[in-house]
Amino acid sequence: KNEVEQSPQNLTAQEGEFITINCSYSVGISALHWLQQHPGGGIVSLFMLSSGKKKHGRLIATINIQEKHSSLHITASHPRDSAVYICAVLGPNDMRFGAGTRLTVKP
């Protein structure tokens, strides 16, 4: 079993839909990253959070440390949101990554 599990693996949505991507982890962590990877491969950090909830524009990330679970929500999704979204957990020495969720938003 992977230390970081994401669901769903693939997600297709219509423009304007509300998106939720889930992440569960089995290791102790200090914080959790949500990352965005575009087709060229480059990775951008969207959020780093260790408790509660963060919002940036149409993106919202929540984390429940007790349940070892985090969610990434996208409101009013747009085709430019199409990317792979990766959950990553921070330990003392490195970061452990989920396999990613491939999101496709159709116009």
Added chain:
Amino acid sequence: DGGITQSPKYLFRKEGQNVTLSCEQNLNHDAMYWYRQDPGQGLRLIYYSQIVNDFQKGDIAEGYSVSREKKESFPLTVTSAQKNPTAFYLCASSIERGTDRWTRSWSFGPGTRLTVL
């Protein structure tokens, strides 16, 4: 602008050849990392280095080697002993943000896609 540079973006090599992937950062980050990504899998740690002249094996170090002679540079050599070298390779760096050693700020390079023919 500070950041991490990986070059080249795409690299092609013949089977049996060693190849070195570069990673340079000007963020003054103390720790640097190499990850490998295969289709449908999460990024996996190859090697990491927390200080100059020191590095540690990650989960999949076999067939790879690294050096950390300078704080800014952490090159990765993919040797002929690596059975399946074709993959996307990501370099990252981090620095402690406060007194808590678990609190680190991370940056990611653009990655290098290596194809072995």
